[in-house]
Amino acid sequence: MHISKISIKNYRNFGNKGFEMKLKKFTAIIGENNIGKTNLLESIGLILSQDITMFRKRMLQIEDINYSTRLKFKNDILDQSIPISDIHFPEVIIQLTFEGMDNKQLSVVGDWFSTRTMEKAKLTYVFKPTINFDREGWITKQREKINLIMNERKDIKQEDLLDYIEFPIKSYHYFIYGGNDRTNRVDPYLISMLKLELLDALRDAKRELIANGDYKLLYRILSQGEENSYEDIKAVLGNLDEKIKGNKQLKNIRDTIIDQLNKISLQGTGENNIDFYFSTLETGDILRKLSLIYGQDPITIDRNGLGRNNLLYISLLLSRLAPEENIETCFRIVGIEEPEAHLHPHLQKHLANNIEQINDKRDDLQIIITSHSTHITSSLNLDNTAVLYKDGLEIKKHYITDGFEENKKDKEHRRYLDKYLDATNSSMFYSRKIILVEGIAEQILVPSLFNLLFNRTIDSIGCNIINVNGVAFKHFLEIIKNGYFIKCAVLTDGDVGKKTENRAVNLKNDYEKNYSTIKVSVNKETFEKEIIDANKSGLGKEILLKALKKTRPNKGLEYEKECRNSKIETDTFFSMVEDYKSEFAFNLSEEINGTKKDVFQVPKYIKEAFDFLVVD
Numbered sequence: 001m002h003i004s005k006i007s008i009k010n011y012r013n014f015g016n017k018g019f020e021m022k023l024k025k026f027t028a029i030i031g032e033n034n035i036g037k038t039n040l041l042e043s044i045g046l047i048l049s050q051d052i053t054m055f056r057k058r059m060l061q062i063e064d065i066n067y068s069t070r071l072k073f074k075n076d077i078l079d080q081s082i083p084i085s086d087i088h089f090p091e092v093i094i095q096l097t098f099e100g101m102d103n104k105q106l107s108v109v110g111d112w113f114s115t116r117t118m119e120k121a122k123l124t125y126v127f128k129p130t131i132n133f134d135r136e137g138w139i140t141k142q143r144e145k146i147n148l149i150m151n152e153r154k155d156i157k158q159e160d161l162l163d164y165i166e167f168p169i170k171s172y173h174y175f176i177y178g179g180n181d182r183t184n185r186v187d188p189y190l191i192s193m194l195k196l197e198l199l200d201a202l203r204d205a206k207r208e209l210i211a212n213g214d215y216k217l218l219y220r221i222l223s224q225g226e227e228n229s230y231e232d233i234k235a236v237l238g239n240l241d242e243k244i245k246g247n248k249q250l251k252n253i254r255d256t257i258i259d260q261l262n263k264i265s266l267q268g269t270g271e272n273n274i275d276f277y278f279s280t281l282e283t284g285d286i287l288r289k290l291s292l293i294y295g296q297d298p299i300t301i302d303r304n305g306l307g308r309n310n311l312l313y314i315s316l317l318l319s320r321l322a323p324e325e326n327i328e329t330c331f332r333i334v335g336i337e338e339p340e341a342h343l344h345p346h347l348q349k350h351l352a353n354n355i356e357q358i359n360d361k362r363d364d365l366q367i368i369i370t371s372h373s374t375h376i377t378s379s380l381n382l383d384n385t386a387v388l389y390k391d392g393l394e395i396k397k398h399y400i401t402d403g404f405e406e407n408k409k410d411k412e413h414r415r416y417l418d419k420y421l422d423a424t425n426s427s428m429f430y431s432r433k434i435i436l437v438e439g440i441a442e443q444i445l446v447p448s449l450f451n452l453l454f455n456r457t458i459d460s461i462g463c464n465i466i467n468v469n470g471v472a473f474k475h476f477l478e479i480i481k482n483g484y485f486i487k488c489a490v491l492t493d494g495d496v497g498k499k500t501e502n503r504a505v506n507l508k509n510d511y512e513k514n515y516s517t518i519k520v521s522v523n524k525e526t527f528e529k530e531i532i533d534a535n536k537s538g539l540g541k542e543i544l545l546k547a548l549k550k551t552r553p554n555k556g557l558e559y560e561k562e563c564r565n566s567k568i569e570t571d572t573f574f575s576m577v578e579d580y581k582s583e584f585a586f587n588l589s590e591e592i593n594g595t596k597k598d599v600f601q602v603p604k605y606i607k608e609a610f611d612f613l614v615v616d
Helices: 037-048 052-057 067-078 103-112 135-152 158-164 217-222 227-246 248-264 283-287 306-320 345-360 408-420 425-430 440-454 473-481 502-512 527-533 538-551 553-562 570-592 604-614
Strands: 002-009 019-022 026-030 092-099 120-129 172-178 194-199 331-337 365-371 385-391 394-399 433-437 463-467 487-492 518-522
Touching (some): 002 037, 026 037, 026 345, 037 092, 037 120, 067 135, 103 120, 103 172, 135 158, 227 283, 433 440, 433 473, 440 527, 473 487, 473 518, 487 502, 487 604, 527 570, 538 553, 553 570
Parallel strands (some): 194 331, 433 463, 433 487, 487 518
Antiparallel strands (some): 002 019, 092 120, 385 394
């Protein structure tokens, strides 16, 4: 069984139009900050979590209701031309659809079926005004108050009046129902059989790895199983108490305290008896005194590094999800925010591979992770990775391989992407805009050229440079054209006079003409030649010669003397850097940085790509 779809309406940054997303047995969700990854996980928690803090969170606060929805609601109240009957109080609705149930799970979700074939079940959380809430009377009072304020303050602005409308949050309540019938309220006992664990991004791993509280993760793991599991430890502690009572040093301390107590107490001598004991023999008290040590040279959790504790915390959680032979648990889901926290890149990749494998081996386990790590992303199956992004005011989703079919051409695209989407290139999925380039020289120089023209970094517009290592643009453009809503500019050589001169034209025809989010910018020859050709004389020439002398000291000096009174000859200059492209690009980038806009000329085809990306 797994949650196959989630629907969210009016919860935090998910608006009134509603958000729907298919979920897989293992799902990795990526996207920029504040896009809604945490909100998505917490919305699942509003239905399934058994954590005591989540019980309180089910009674939402005003800030949990989508801001735009609340604003529209208040504006509707202000607009007295709108009949009261047409004003709708915002409702927060979260719905989970379950599929793939086995017999054990069917016995739990049997009352939640949403289809006649009994293949799907649904749980829905609703937060709305109570039945007894007088909606008409409340709106009438708000409008009367607003009219009074407007009469007293003739100059008050419309937007300021919104502050006087108090959202009726105290009249809201929540309920959870199963199937398609809102009256089919769900038994909390049945929900408790669907175990959920959420590890938030700000988790305190050290705190959870010490069992000194009922809600600590280590304590919950230790207290699983039969009540008599720790009888042997109890027996040892019983003997320990006997040893304590017979210890001479402790007996002397005890007698001294009793003697002083008799002198200052109003109680009789017999009532001032005290003694030492190690602990009660209750299992819970024993477990709360346990903590973990870790490593080949064991050290306590308090002295461990953050990365090691984080790894141990995740391992501890996954161990808690081990199969149990009882009806109390029929399905487990774990949500992990930023599993990469404090981990070395190699550990991030190793962790990603192992989490996915653990999930594959378990039929009753579903894992959802959110991440900002390219090391995590590049280690996961592309089919399971989804991007959340913003389109206007709406939050949308896109699985990376959406749109790819089982034909030969798409299989070739997939094979290439699986091979080349390493930690560097997978950064494209965290961007709102990208530039695809042919090689390392463009990757080094293009950011400097952008900074030269716009006096800001290319990162400031959320743009990444992706080096496709050749001319394999189509593989990457297939992702963009299949619906991943980002702007993409391609910088490519025209290859005029070569066998491949139609390649760039075909890219324009296949992608730029059909997709408004794609721009293919083509030069006449090569990237370096276009740069040289645009700066044959003047200050641009001086900058090129400085970069050449850094790259080829002897040749550079010779050529500087040769062209002192003439323009740079493009082919001659290019022949001196052709075998040193990356080094020359690096040196030229250093020379460009800090210069003024008009000092060094940017080729037209690159300017066109920049202009396309800058305009939203």
